[in-house]
Amino acid sequence: EVQLLESGGGLVQPGGSLRLSCAASGFTFDTYAMTWVRQAPGEGLEWVSSISISGDNTFYADSVKGRFTISRDNSKSTLYLQMNSLRAEDTAVYYCAKDKEGVRADYFDSWGQGTLVIVSS
Amino acid sequence: DIQMTQSPSTLSASVGDRVTITCRASQSISIWLAWYQQKPGKAPKLLIYKASNLESGVPSRFSGSGSGTEFTLTISSLQPEDFATYYCQQHLGPLVFGQGTRLEIK
Numbered sequence: 001e002v003q004l005l006e007s008g009g010g011l012v013q014p015g016g017s018l019r020l021s022c023a024a025s026g027f028t029f030d031t032y033a034m035t036w037v038r039q040a041p042g043e044g045l046e047w048v049s050s051i052s053i054s055g056d057n058t059f060y061a062d063s064v065k066g067r068f069t070i071s072r073d074n075s076k077s078t079l080y081l082q083m084n085s086l087r088a089e090d091t092a093v094y095y096c097a098k099d100k101e102g103v104r105a106d107y108f109d110s111w112g113q114g115t116l117v118i119v120s121s
Numbered sequence: 122d123i124q125m126t127q128s129p130s131t132l133s134a135s136v137g138d139r140v141t142i143t144c145r146a147s148q149s150i151s152i153w154l155a156w157y158q159q160k161p162g163k164a165p166k167l168l169i170y171k172a173s174n175l176e177s178g179v180p181s182r183f184s185g186s187g188s189g190t191e192f193t194l195t196i197s198s199l200q201p202e203d204f205a206t207y208y209c210q211q212h213l214g215p216l217v218f219g220q221g222t223r224l225e226i227k
Contacts, residue, residue, distance in 0.1 A: 008204035035216075037165075045157075045165065045208055047216035061215065062122075093166055100176075109176065111164035114212040 002026040002110040004096050007116030015084050016119070022079040022096030022112055030074035033104040036081050038092035039114075048094070049081065052104060064090075086119045093117075123147050123211055127219035133227040142194045144209035149189045153213035156185055156194045159221075160205045167195055168207075169194065194201045199224075 008020040022034070036048040047071050049070040050059045055080035058070050068084040079096050124147040134140050142156065152172040157165035165178045169185035172192055182197040196203055204226055209219040 044221045045159075045210070045218040047218065050216070059215075100167065100170060106153075107167060107170045107210065107215055108165075109167045111166075113164060 001038055003096065004098065004110060004112035006094065006112040006115035009094065009117045009118065011118045012086055013121050014087060014119055017082070017084045018117060019087065020081040020083065020094055020096075020112075020115060020117070022081075024077045024079065024096075024098070027098065027110075029072075029077035032102050033106075034072060034079045035080075035097045035098040035099065035106070035108060036070060036094055037097055037108075038090075038094045038112075038117075040089075040092040044091075046092070050104060050106070051079070053102070083117070086117075088119050091117060091119050122215050123213065123217055124149060125209055125211055125219040127207075127209055127222050129222060131223045131225060133225050135227045136199050136201055138199045140196050142207055142209075143179075143222060144187075144192045144194070144219050146190045146192075146211055147167065148194045150213045151181045152188050153211055154185075154187070154192050155208065155210045155212060156183075157208045158203075159208065165208065170212075173192065203225050 003025045005023045035050040051070045055072045069086045071080045093114040095114045096112045098110040100109035124193045126145045156169040158163045173185045184195045207222045
């Protein structure tokens, strides 16, 4: 059974940093592209960032480009999202998601339970 | 970026009804569209990919159609567990989700 377990969320002040992790199990992690999607309270889904299987290629939404960095450690089956210069509008539940096809097909058949990030003073 | 517009934003229906949700793209995305279901406090669940492919384990009452700029998700006979929010997502270029359609009990 595929499992994705996010961690690292919490309360952080504007301008601060946070690192999210997503521990994967139940599938061969190093054969699937991975993605972060977020959802602000009461709002819809927003794509944040994606990473290729090897980690060589990364992609970002304009809203986070230059502030967030996605990475992965295939030896640990773990996906990361380093978030710097956080803003109030980054407040959201952050989900990690597994690409259904392996290479970056960009639709997601498995999702974590989410981790809540609150940016507030 | 390609924008996605879902309609309606809210849909009231009864168990047994046939319902259709529409998603329109601001430019052609061929068949590169997925549909998700999300229940409160839960992660989204993939229902349909590449416009009309039913995800494994998803009941056959769900179907997707369309290509280019107009797409539909149809539920042929609503069941109590289908009341949720539905999102379309284009997967051509920078990913974009529709704003969601809340399906509520009439």
